Amino acid sequence: MEELPAADPAPAPVPVSISAPAPTPGSVPVPVPEPEPVPAPVTVPVAPDSGESVIATSALTKRYRGGQLAVDRLDLAVPAGSVFGFLGPNGSGKTTTIRMLMGLIEPTSGTARVLGRPMPGASRAVLPHVGALIEGPALYGFLSGRDNLMRYDAADPTADPRTRRTRVAAALDRVGLTPAAGKKAKAYSLGMKQRLGLAAALLQPRRLLVLDEPTNGLDPQGMREIRALIREVASEGTTVFLSSHLLDEIEQVCTHAAVMAQGRLIAQGAVAELAAGARGRLVVTTPDVGDAARVLKEQGITDVVVEENRVTGEPPGRELADITAALVAAGVRVRGFGLERASLEDAFVALTGEGFDVAG
Numbered sequence: 001m002e003e004l005p006a007a008d009p010a011p012a013p014v015p016v017s018i019s020a021p022a023p024t025p026g027s028v029p030v031p032v033p034e035p036e037p038v039p040a041p042v043t044v045p046v047a048p049d050s051g052e053s054v055i056a057t058s059a060l061t062k063r064y065r066g067g068q069l070a071v072d073r074l075d076l077a078v079p080a081g082s083v084f085g086f087l088g089p090n091g092s093g094k095t096t097t098i099r100m101l102m103g104l105i106e107p108t109s110g111t112a113r114v115l116g117r118p119m120p121g122a123s124r125a126v127l128p129h130v131g132a133l134i135e136g137p138a139l140y141g142f143l144s145g146r147d148n149l150m151r152y153d154a155a156d157p158t159a160d161p162r163t164r165r166t167r168v169a170a171a172l173d174r175v176g177l178t179p180a181a182g183k184k185a186k187a188y189s190l191g192m193k194q195r196l197g198l199a200a201a202l203l204q205p206r207r208l209l210v211l212d213e214p215t216n217g218l219d220p221q222g223m224r225e226i227r228a229l230i231r232e233v234a235s236e237g238t239t240v241f242l243s244s245h246l247l248d249e250i251e252q253v254c255t256h257a258a259v260m261a262q263g264r265l266i267a268q269g270a271v272a273e274l275a276a277g278a279r280g281r282l283v284v285t286t287p288d289v290g291d292a293a294r295v296l297k298e299q300g301i302t303d304v305v306v307e308e309n310r311v312t313g314e315p316p317g318r319e320l321a322d323i324t325a326a327l328v329a330a331g332v333r334v335r336g337f338g339l340e341r342a343s344l345e346d347a348f349v350a351l352t353g354e355g356f357d358v359a360g
């Protein structure tokens with residue numbers, strides 16, 4: 001095969017598909033093999049999934065040279081088989097954590113274990129089992145989607161060249177790119193590029209898939225496609241670790257989540273339990289919102305918010321029937337009354353005392 005021009009910025013090590021910053025069409029990097037081959041086969045002594053966390057960190061800390069404390073004593077435990085959402089506003093330390101987990105940067109202190117092995121020390125043994133998509137896929141714009149995957153796979157010393165063509169075709173099929181496989185990657189939409197990146201991460205069976213903001217910049221349809229793929233991969237037993245600043249995304253696809261703010265872990269656990277930890281809202285649906293708000297305040301309800309056709313407030317610490325009786329006695333026409341289930345956003349607000357600023 002002819003030599004490809006040097007990619008800029010520097011290509012990432014195999015087999016993790018990484019580029020930073022996100023590539024621009026036409027001048028995008030592709031991973032190249034490390035100088036020393038990694039001994040095959042891929043059956044490396046990686047700890048079995050049973051019981052142990054697929055990702056486990058202990059007091060993991062990163063302070064950048066400028067003094068910025070990006071990750072502060074992080075204790076993360078990602079159960080095997082979970083779809084684990086790593087949630088936090090922009091700048092909360094998600095990418096820095098992922099880079100440490102993938103052995104791309106050294107922690108300042110603390111430890112990280114991936115698939116039961118220490119990182120970055122065991123990178124060579126661990127990374128062949130991990131598919132990663134970090135800050136946009138690393139692609140050559142002038143190559144077709146299929147050729148990008150062929151190049152990518154060829155750059156992976158653990159990949160069997162005899163099965164390359166079949167695996168590339170299967171990966172393209174899996175992400176729905178077979179019809180566009182012959183098109184140059186620079187002609188791909190952002191969603192297609194993202195799917196191609198996922199295909200690259202899925203060229204071999206993986207025990208762990210690490211995705212950094214996989215739906216960033218995608219339109220709603222593109223987001224749906226990526227989320228469906230994530231669910232599918234997870235249903236086959238691959239643990240998925242994905243970072244996101246989108247609360248509803250985490251609620252839609254994740255079984256577990258960790259919430260980060262300013263480099264620190266605020267909470268982690270099953271999504272349902274995290275949300276249940278926050279109290280829901282008392283909701284009164286009525287055309288008489290002004291009167292309803294007044295009565296709720298008289299009844300000692302705090303944080304009363306008037307919306308169109310409904311009034312919400314903090315749930316009372318006493319019998320709900322007393323509140324309805326007071327509303328009815330005041331002539332408020334009540335169309336609906338009840339407690340609304342807490343969302344992950346409520347949990348985040350409750351945990352941090354502030355709103356979730358998606359704009360970052």
Ligand SMILES: Nc1ncnc2c1ncn2[C@@H]1O[C@H](COP(=O)(O)OP(=O)(O)OP(=O)(O)O)[C@@H](O)[C@H]1O
Pocket residue numbers: 064065066068069070088089090091092093094095096097245360
């Ligand atoms: N190479 C670096 N040198 C110095 N500071 C950095 C570096 N990379 C990140 N930071 C800082 O560390 C903090 C955490 O950044 P990080 O990118 O990990 O957060 P994030 O949650 O992934 O946010 P985003 O979604 O915007 O990438 C930020 O304050 C950021 O400015």
